[in-house]
Amino acid sequence: MRSRLYPVFKYTVIALWACFVAGPFFWAMTTSFKDVNGVQGGATYLPWLQYEPTVIGWRNIFGGAGGVDVMQPFFNSAVVTLAASAISLVLGSLAAYALSRYRFKFGFIKNSDIVFFFVSQRIMPPVVLVIPFFYLLQWTGLLDTILGLVIVTVALLLPIAVWVMVDFFNGIPREIDEMAMLDGCGPFQTFVRAILPNSLPGLTVAAMFCAVFGWNDFFFAFRLTFTEVQTLPQAVVALNSSIPPWWTLSAAALFGVAPLILLALWVERYLSKGNLSGAVR
Amino acid sequence: MTQLDIVDVGHSYTPGSEEERWALKPLGLTFEAGKTYALVGPSGCGKTTLLNILSGLVRPSQGQVLFDGADVTALPTKARNIAQVFQFPVIYQSMTVYENLAFPLQCRRWDKARIDAKVHQVAEALDLDDRLRQPARRLTADDKQLISLGRGLVRDDVAAVLMDEPLTVIDPQLKHSLRRKIREITEQFRPTVIYVTHDQYEAMSIAQEVLVMKDGRAMQQGTPEQLFEAPSSTYVGYFIGSPAMNFLTVDRTHGNVTLGGRALAMAWDIPQSTSESQVGIRPEYVEVVTEPGPNTFPARLRDVRDHGPQRVFEMEVAGQLIRAKVPRENGIPALEEFLVHLPRAKALPYADGRLVLHS
Amino acid sequence: MRNGSYKGLVAAAIVVALTATACTGQDPVENKPDKPALFKPGSEISYSKYSKNYPKTKVKDVPGPCSYESISRKDYSGQTLKIISHAIPVIGEPTQLHAEQFEEITGANVEVINVPFGELHQKILTPLQAGQPAYDVMFYPSLWIGDMAPHLAPVPKKYLDTPGMKDVTKAYMDVATWDGKVVQYPVDGDRHYLKVRTDVLEDPKRQAAYKAATGKDLRTPRTWTEYQEIAAYFSGKDVDGDGKPNFGSAEVTKRDDLTFSAFISRAAPYVKHPDVEGGLFFDLESMKPLINTPGFVRALEDMVKAKSTWAPGGANFGLGDEILSFGGGQSVMSYSWDDAFIQAQQPDGTIRNKIGAAELPGSDEVYNRTTKAWDKKPNQAPYFTWGWTSAVAKAARNQNMAFDYLCFFSNEANTALDLTIGRFGVNPYRKAHFDADFWEQQGWDKDVAESYVRTLSGMESSTNRVFDLRVPGVNGYMSALANGVAAALAGQKAPQRALDDVAAEWERITDQIGKDKVRSAYRHVVALEDN
């Protein structure tokens, strides 16, 4: 097995997978510098050699006519994602802490059932939720507002936060809580001063998942807003017409996924430090 | 069983650097075939490095490791034919007890019947024969450690069994019985065993020979009795025995050893040239007496510690602290001042912290 | 303050900030007095200042209530107009462009959202039904009128009387009318017609070769049978010498795109009997679906047969693919909206001026549902399929502004420019547009321009017209039809079986919505068809 061929095999496999992973990005990148002539003649890859590059696609996403302006949607996405993630992390950590530390019993319902209740929300088909959400937000006057979208997004993210944090808190010795209480902290102070500061890896993972699922939500944002709160995925999809302008679509797509790619860099750093290992289990 | 020799082996994790810090200072040792050795010392003393060098996990920056005379320094773990028991019980979770024990033999492609016979033989010795069909992961920690040991023992040709603090995570109640079991098994199978521990008493209870290590240096190798009776350094005297050995600074005037101005008769001499001369004596050998005589010194009682069947007296003799271990039935002297007797044969000479036995 | 609690503060601050933003944004409606015009009457208008993408074409602002000059007198500053439109570019791009201009000249704040076709219907209708004033102006396919009408503000007389509106052809005014009221603002005229490569079909050498091979004349097909023969002949041949094979036909076949329109085009001559009245999709009396009658089945059989003449991927072509395939020169023939034709005629197009337009193919026989027999007679039935339309919601806060926007959108200058940009999806709908000179000015060859204008105006004068099923719930019907067609194309069901299932589904939908409700809506359509 560990023959001299093994490294060749190993790096070949890694390289192949890397090509597959990077392929769509490469394609989007090269397409974003094309125009209709660069697209119509069939697949081309290399600028100058195979097609004449233009920045029209990129210009179009920053307010050029025939494109979309991505800046406002970017801001909306950022606010919704950050706010919903923050709320989910706060509420999720609190709930997860309770579920990790205390025993609950309401009739036949026990801790594991409550955790399951949280996590099971992820099984809900979005269609089940979106129509009622529409009326819910309408009654509260929150349709097409950032606040409304944040509330809905919290419903999507909270289960994730609870799921990650319960596991993580279970890994923190209870003695730390006890010690903090003995040291004069009430339950809330115990949580804030003794447990949270030691939960950074868990919070990081939870925050990452929240960011991923919050930022990438299209389904709900699309259906619960009209004109005021356009998020980035909506802006990209607005280009998915019967005659899609591939170049603009590619540029918008790359712009839309870029922030979270930076997140990947950050996650990897934590991973390499070994901090996340205990948190993702 | 195999004899293990290490020849001038030393290891530094930062070789060649300005301040070369030795995790293990160069040394030579011989581990005879079929004997049980313990490496003992506080954390960071180099015992784990030495173990890793033997197992092949660490390649020493200098020296040679010989297994029955063959140089294995460059060989990886797999090729050294050793067995190892780790701190945390390591078993193959997905397998039964039987499969765990059979695993090393399957890797060696033994035939079924031979594996079966061997596994049963070892399992019987380990008292696991009634649980062979159980999933190994359901066993208690101590039984898991036995399986680890067993995986080494099934291999007839195993060069050595290395044990790295195997009792660390064992419940205190069970430590005792597992220690006993390990001892029994090693007596029965007689592999060459290298046992690493930080607990000196565990080392002495298990091993025929103990190697005390400190700061990457081998301090003393010997039987438990040797370590107790004649510690080669003040450190070993401190490290072995509870309470630790007493060390009293003595003066040397005209070839005579004196303590607080009184002559101290000894069976050995202390060389002239030393800067610090000490006499070491175990608290067990310090006697509280009422009648003056040779080697008696006035003492003042500072404190008494009740250990139950014995009491430890903390006394001041010639301005120095000295402890004596006294049977409970002897009671406590009513007087504040009394005499202690230091038997001539038990008072050992130390020069600059090392035992010097010149008669 | 040590770490730990500041995070909570940040979160709290965000919530407060969000609540604050959520509670603002409702502008009061106020009608400000007019301001001075920004344009002189008859100024030259061009889009070139907005993007290099736009042609340099200049047109004159035609004086009138919707002109640049008139609209620029309005002062809508401080007011917000919310618009929903289709994705960019088709109709979405002109919506945005004219919104930007409207902002510039009136001071209004215009917000436009563009959504993909599949989403448009529910995205508009859900808030309308829920009574949520989400959008003031909506652009959508005209056939949804049955669903939308109850929520739409009728076009005020003021706008009906504009010269532009008066010039809209009868067919498109009919399309915009519901229950006697004009509730949709015409901005586009759509129909299906045939587009062919004249450089291929009219090439004498090829004509000779074709004659030799099939014994028939090569010409612009008059029937679907001829269409199939020609398409089959050219499929796989490299007709333009670019080293890649060409194909016979490009059609919209993607299920959730506009397949139903393509199918109706193919079915029209088989099912629209000039002498039979009382409904094409349903028997108006019984409301029994006719979709599984032999005429429709024949059309579906044709379409399944046609698969062999499609380019790779042709069985999942959306409108965009069809446009690229014909407009890019890959397919020799195509039938659908104008877009492919205009796209092919773009200044940098590869097959510019090598194409021609014609009526949709007809048939040699037509099914008579009253006699249940095929009548042997040549038949043509132009299909006025849906086009883009626009409307103002009843709930719009400032209806004047909304209608002014639409009036501006469709003023003569804008329409003239929009017509020339293929991807905009704006096609002739006024009598003035059926003018070959205008197209020749855009650089079209005379015969191309003439065939185009002839085809379009010819359809207007036909008496055997087919319209969309413009009833409430039309999407349900069309989606069921598309499913049936797709199932047959994918080979999952035989055509007859597929359409039987569609008919059953249609009956179910009708029952669900209410037979009378559907009938009263369908009556309007039948009235148009039966003249």
Place this chain on the structure above:
Amino acid sequence: MNLSATDLCLTVDGVDHLKQVTATFVPGRLHTVIGRTMAGKTTLLRVLAGLQAVDSGALTREGADFLKTPVWRRDTAMVYQQFINYPHLNVFDNVAFPLRRAGLSRNEIRRRVISSLARVGLADFERRKPSQLSGGQQQRVALARALARGTGILLLDEPLANLDYKLREQLRDEFRTLFSDQGDTVVIYTTTEPAEAMMLGDVVLVMHEGQILQIGSPQEVFERPATTTVASIINDPPMNIFTGRIESGQVTVAGFQATHVSAHLADLPDGVYQFGLRATDVSLASAGVEGEVTFVEISGSETFVHAAVGETPFVIQIEGIHDVALGDLVKLRLRPERLFAFDEEGSLVRTPSYDLAPVEGR
């Protein structure tokens, strides 16, 4: 200021963790609770700290119901067997944590932290994180934190159990001085080691299976163990317990020749008794009853030889370290004058007397 427990009971999943525990803990004294693992020692401490609820019973402090007081108002400090510190805080902040919660002034906090770190010998480690310290140092930090507050109750749950032997020995010595001036603090210290309990405790409580078996001074408990169980708990190695009988002035125990009863047993009626004999009171001799060595352990400076006489196991404690091979045959001698006599239920009936009158050590 007494802390009094009355009839504390706690059963979890059918297992008694506390069974009618009644005890009074007095300020200024150090109480050691000795018992084997799972004896209920830790549970008792957790109940006193308020970390664990009980099924029944009362706990009062200064006459007030202490059970109703939440943990954070109990004025209690606790040191765990595992070295528990706040991983995210450095040594200084760890020790300062409870002081900050108590709202002391900056200067006062600084003063107290410095002095208590000095007391545990960690003066130069203020800026280190707990993870950068050795086990012993971590435990010292925990100790410093507990001491710095000067709480009314100080609980130590086997604080030395997880330390190296030498460190244990050293800290145990230090504890004597560390706890000697605790003023009005109630100190409770649990341990499994008799020597530790004896050496540190003013009062020793012996626990077994959730029950308190005996409370008394170290000497009392050691010299007058109330039952065979106490006797084996308070001795290391555990006291040899075996059945024997007294018959017409002769004592017979398993495998040994009958001997004359010694004076302290003389007045006992004939019958079957359980006898206890400390390992130190059995010796290896050139003549005596033969036993087979089953195991040899070395602890401290002593060798424990386990030998079986017939079916009866004996532990013999020999001073110093000796090589005794497994399976050797050795000769055992008992010291009859050292026999503890218990009745058949295990209650103490006679203790051997010591030659010298016992004297308090301090």
Place this chain on the structure above:
Amino acid sequence: MEALRRHKSMFLLPGLLTLALIIIFPLLFTIRVSFSGWNVSNPQLDFIGGANYATMLHDSRFWASIMRLVLLAGGTVLIQYVIGFGMALLVWREARGRRLWRVLFLVPMMTTPVVMAAIWQMIFHESLGPVNDLLGMLGLAEVPWLTESGPALVALMTVEVWQWTPFMFLLLLAGLLSLPKEPFMAAAIDGADAWRTFRKVTFPLMAPVSVAAIIIRLIEASKLSDSVYVLTSGGPGSSTETPGYYLYIQGLRDQQTGYSGAMSLTYLVLMIVTLTVVAALLARAFKLKGDS
């Protein structure tokens, strides 16, 4: 901590109530609406009994989509698991530039599914996309990626594998990084080769992480619809339709709210039952029973 009963609700309730408030209403609403004839032209809560459920029973498109989902989700999650595990093993320990690989391999899961599906749609475009172009260069025939049911399913699975293998990769890599060293040393000492070490050590040790990762992915995959929506719109025919997409068509695009409510609930119950059973089966398959 049991002494603190009074305080525990304080922690749990904000989150629990928030979620319950946000979730319970939609659930009740959906249950109610499933017994109504709410549709595009009749948007109200009348009562039509179980008619929607009766229709559903005969809706072969719905049941076919469920069977297809089982296949798709099962298949893609399995492929994701195998590739994710494989890649995690390759860049776990020593690998040149492993940090670069790790970042790269994580990136797809960070991207927006609808957005990337739009890119994939170009990639699979039969005449203008690179896939057929590259196949052509290799001398292979062009594949009608999105127009024939077989290739369309392959395309869909490719996108899913691309998007979510990184998720598996992340969980499994984190799992691998937290494994103790000793079992591997033990295996080396016992003389096990690489394959045996993987089978007997790595794989069993990773069992808990594996089960968790697979279940989470199955939960998410059960909602598969975004990429179907953009990529194939369920076509050709209905050959790539998943329940998520079919529900979207019925419930949102065609606004058959009542009917889609009935299907949603049925689907939800089926998913919960299936996933529970699968979780139990996996746990047994990985021999997790009896351990924590």
